[in-house]
Amino acid sequence: MITFLSGGAGAPALIRGVRQILYDSEIAVVANTAEDLWISGGHCAPDIDTAVFLFAGILDTGRWWGIKGDTYATHNYLPKVAGGEPFPVGDRARAVQIARAALLDEGLTLTEAVRAQCRSLKIGATVLPMTDGDAALFVDTGTERIPLLTYRMTADPGTEVRELVGRKPPAVTDGVRAAIEESDAVVIGPANPAASILPILDCAGMRDLLRDAFVVAVSPFRAGVAPDQKDAALMYAVGEPPTAPAVSRLYGDIVDVFVQDIHDPDDVAGSLRLETSLLHERQAESLAWDIMAVIRHAVS
């Protein structure tokens, strides 16, 4: 089994490629929950849902969030009736959020709720929230604190990001621990470290687990390709520029093989150079083959 640390759009894009090579039952995904929030009475967990929807075959892979072909009847009607949501919630996605909220209200942990939803949607892969605790991050813009997801979805790209603020990072779950211990390797997908990966690594116990595992990390950044303005702002908020060497520094000693793009002029000593752009499915499959080859070589 291979465990992926996932968030944002890049890591799920890589997982889509991996699905061409591995059975879903051989894939575990540890999803970031720093962007989770309650909206309109439902529990929104974008990185969990993206993974779940991907394995259910219903992910909108144009945007890498939401359900393809979803409708927006409730969301579109809200502004007409004295309400409004900060970002679009599809009618089907809302059902998933409401169902999860109902399970959490019954006293299930997030891990248990997600497991139940995976069963309902007949998913073969294992999708695990990084923690069952409150890991929500907020963007301090200097004037206010907005939830990380709201910042990503709706803030003006020029919005200042002074700091990412959260509570004390909660602990990884037993489910995450077991998945990593059973895995041949852990792959940190090409997601924004500040928003998607560091929240996972910061969970109490996570780095110790990864030190004992074979870890491959893929940089989401390469010099010469301008990163999304918000991705850059989030990186600067954790004190680093949006570059591969910075990503390598942030991950530190847990990584065994650091993958950076073959065209990246910035060099990380000892890195493996691969074609990392994931613009279409074939590229994702190709990168997945390369990473699997590295893992097979290392663990055999």
Add this chain to the structure above:
Amino acid sequence: MITFLSGGTGTPKLLRGMRELLDDRDITVVVNTAEDTWLSGNHLSPDIDTVMYLFAGILDTNRWWGIKSDSYVTHDLLARLGIDEYIAVGDQDRAIHVARGEMLRNGVHLTGATAALCRSLGVRATVLPMTDSVVTTYVRTPRGEIHFQEYWVKHRGEVAIDGVIRRFRQPPAATEEVISAIEASDAVVIGPSNPVTSISPILECAGVQEALRRQRVIAVSPFIGDAPVSGPAAALMQAFGKEASSAGTYELYEDFVDIFIQDTRDPVELEGALRLDTLMVNRGKSLDLAKNILTLIYGC
């Protein structure tokens, strides 16, 4: 101005006729809220919604609840995810629940939330919840007490009941808006709604009966013989300790009612009752009954 006491069926049909004769601005409706409930994270107020949708021109008048030509995307997927919403909530209907739920969560009173929703929907009549405190009708069954909506919508009234209970933390009191509306009206009309679950909760709000005693009150019986024109009135009347008939209804209203209207076909003889055709099977019948009642009030 005329004030109506209304539930979710019966009285709205009378209001449909009244709207053709009166300006909406001359209509105030005091609505039962004892069937309100939080559902899927949001606030369902079935009787308020029916009345509000009627005046907004969006009511599904085949069923007399919900928004016409609404879709059910979220509701249908919820069922697949194992969440059984016992009432079919449409996607636009859900937007109303979401908007109201958010307002209530933010500390707005139900009266204010209803006014805001009415403004957005272009409702010119005044729709007033009977109270801003929480009171809920439960029925006692051999297997325990269940929410009235669950009894009526989920079990379709096919469970034996032997009692009707109102649950509240503090005894409900009518809002100032309700009392002033009753006082400022030319007359109060109690529509042919369920006496136990729709009208009695309003009458039980502190201040309502005193205000009605000082006002001219016309009430329409919902019974023809022992059969209610619509809704689950018969079993509920018995569980409430009243005969399921116009006579039982009159007993509930006799303290303050000035004119009691029963159907021309009703075999129950009540001295002094006025006989009219109360079976509002179509728009024309609603209009006829409305005309007759307005003649009683304004004498022309």
